[in-house]
Amino acid sequence: MKESPIVIVGSGLAGLTCAWAATEPCVLVTAESLTSGAASMWAQGGVAAALAPNDSTQDHADDTWRAGALAGDRAVIDRITGVAPEIVRLLTELDVPFDRAADGSLDLALEGGHRRPRVAHAGDHSGAAITACMASAVLHSPTVDVRENQSLVEILADDHGAVRGVLVRRTDGTTETIETSRVVLATGGLGGLWGHTTNPTTALGQGVALAARIGARTDDLHLVQFHPTALDVPRDPLPLLTEALRGAGAKLLADGSRFVEELQPRDVVAAAVWEQLGAGRKVRLDAREIPDVTSRFPAVAAIAEGCGLDLATDLLPVRPALHYSMGGLTVDQHSRTSVPGLWAIGEVSRTGLHGANRLASNSLLEAVVTGRAAAQDACGPLPGAWAENLPQVDPATVLPRNDIATLSVQDVRALLSSACGVLRDGATLERAVERLAPHTGEDVPYVAWLIARSALAHPHSIGAHRRTDDVHARNTDRTETHQGATA
Ligand SMILES: Cc1cc2nc3c(=O)[nH]c(=O)nc-3n(C[C@H](O)[C@H](O)[C@H](O)COP(=O)(O)OP(=O)(O)OC[C@H]3O[C@@H](n4cnc5c(N)ncnc54)[C@H](O)[C@@H]3O)c2cc1C
Known part of the structure; x- marks a missing residue:
């Protein structure tokens, strides 16, 4: 079936990169219009890469490893951070308008957890600038058939468990089966499953x-x-207030007083804010001392203005919100999942790059690297052995779809928000798993059940969350990273 087109699902940066890099005909299916509903368009920071003269890919890898609470896959970290400078050059060749310093070199921003200024950015709308350039390249490609307003609703497998096609549904309700032995999932994250999120509310983990x-x-x-x-x-x-604000000097205040070193990794800062809110204090971000803050951060200034706030003069109320999924569909270095003929790229995948906590601006990088890898692999000769290094799936997690629709998305959001927040405990998680279990025939509760079940099976504080019932809590103070970051 190699002659059938590759089907790529999703038009964020990962799916677009895959379509652009594919050397064979492919069909790009996307739920809305091209790039709509994609978190890629919302990224403010940029792409991390060791490009400064005093930087190295080794340092980038070390920062990624450390931010991920030493839980990432070191070989994957080395591989992806190692190609990051090449990826920024590739994007530059696609005419991404990265900001430049006076001498013409890239203007690299400092973000939390990085020891050096390392983030190539296009103002504070980097994701939109990068994704639009990639979308333009895809639209000019003669080998890509773009199908907008079509949602993937089922992946079809043959008797041996390999991919044999997909079922897509158009917005008018009609469906179509596309036969293919090669499907690349680029459906993004699952932050919409939480009550407070920075993700598109459509990011419900359907690819998972x-x-x-x-x-x-x-x-x-x-x-x-x-x-x-x-x-x-x-x-x-x-709305997100980019970490680059803290990189530029914005301070966090609880009832008017500083309570945390702002450039520590995200989990440390998020837990500190969560604790302050839990103690009934009001937490605000103070960006008033940043010179020319409104012209340096025009997108943030516009967001604030839209909410009746002035970035240059007001304190901004903040809270932690679900932002990124480190886990997902387990993939190897070619972006292959454990199902023959199925690749996963970008945020829907779990590469091992992020460990237990993503380092800022590493995910657009991952989207491009994994998208390109999947295109190269899917367009090459298909192997006899498929993803043989991946561990087997737990059969208890493979559940069929049925038509019992009884739990609303709002109910699921409330459940996950209370059970799977920054602070969580086993008893609440157990109740959430029990509550979700009867509803796994539906995709949204099914993904939530997989998440809660995974949380219950890992009873330790690590990376982005704290288990309040973890008697062996690990020391998560990574001040060394912070000191480097501000040096
Ligand atoms: C506010 C915000 C700021 C961020 N800032 C940064 C940053 O500065 N640097 C950084 O590296 N990362 C950042 N991130 C994270 C980064 O944007 C994402 O991890 C990355 O863009 C994911 O890309 P993706 O292509 O995998 O998914 P997405 O860009 O989310 O694209 C998913 C696509 O899949 C489509 N889709 C979903 N389900 C279906 C279906 N069933 N059928 C058909 N299509 C479907 C969607 O419509 C969409 O087109 C940020 C995220 C957010 C939310």
Whole structure:
């Protein structure tokens, strides 16, 4: 079946990169119009790469490893951070308008957890700038058939468990089966499953659900990152106040006093903010001392203004919000999942790069690297042995779909928010698993069940969350990283 087109699902940076890099005909299916509903468009910071003269890919790898609470896959970290400078050059050749210093070199920003200024950015709208350039390249490609407003609703497998096609549903409700032996999932994250999120509310982890139902292995689904500084206003999703603000000198205040070193890794800052809120204090971000803050951060200034706040003169109310999923569909270096013919790229995948906590601006990088790897692999000769180094799937997690629709998305969001927050405990998680179990025939509760089940099975504080019932809590103070970051 190699002659059938490759089907790529999702038009964020990962899916677009895969379509652009594919040397064979492919169909790009996406739920809305091209790039809509993609978190890639919302990224403010940029792409991390060791490009400064005093930097090295080894240092980038070490920072990634350390931010991930030493839980990442070191070989993957070395490989992906190692190609990061090449990825920024590639994006530059695609005309991404990265900001430049006066001498023409890239203007690299400092973000939390990085020891050096390392983030190539296009103002504070980097994701939109990068994704738009990649989308333009895809639209000019003669080998890509773009199908907008079509959602993947089922991945079809043959009797041997290999991919044989996909079922897509158009917005008018009609469906179509596309036969293919090669499917690349680029459906993004699952932050919309939490009550407070910075993700598109459509980011409900459907790629995880559809792949898990045909036997794809998942790992680390309980490892989710909370951004410490979402703007706490009555909006859904919550607007993000980029970490670059703290990199530029913004301070966090609880009832007017500083309580945390702002450039520590996200989990440390998020836990500190969560604790302050839990103690009934009001937490605010003070960006007033940043010179020219409004012109340096025009997108953030516009967000604040839209909420009736002035970045240059007001204190901004903040709270942690679900921001990124470190776990997902387990993949190897070619982006292959455990299901023959199924690749996963970008945030829906679990590569091992992020460990228990993603380092800022490493995920756009991962989207490009994994998207390109999947394209190269899917366009090459298909191997006899498939992803042989991946561990087997736990059969207890492979559950069929049924038509019992009884739990609303709002109910699921409330459940996960209370059970799987920055602070969590076994008893609450156990109740959440029990509550979700009867509803796994539906995709949204199914993914939530996989997440809660994974959290219950890992009873330790690590990376992005703290188990309040973990008697052997690990020391998560990584001040050394912070000192480097501010040096
Ligand atoms: C506010 C915000 C700021 C961020 N800032 C940064 C940053 O500065 N640097 C950084 O590295 N990372 C950042 N991130 C994270 C980063 O944006 C994401 O991890 C990355 O863009 C994910 O890319 P992706 O292509 O995997 O998924 P996405 O960009 O989310 O794209 C997913 C695509 O899949 C489609 N889709 C989903 N389900 C289906 C379906 N069933 N059928 C068809 N299509 C489907 C969606 O419509 C969308 O087109 C940020 C994230 C957010 C939310």
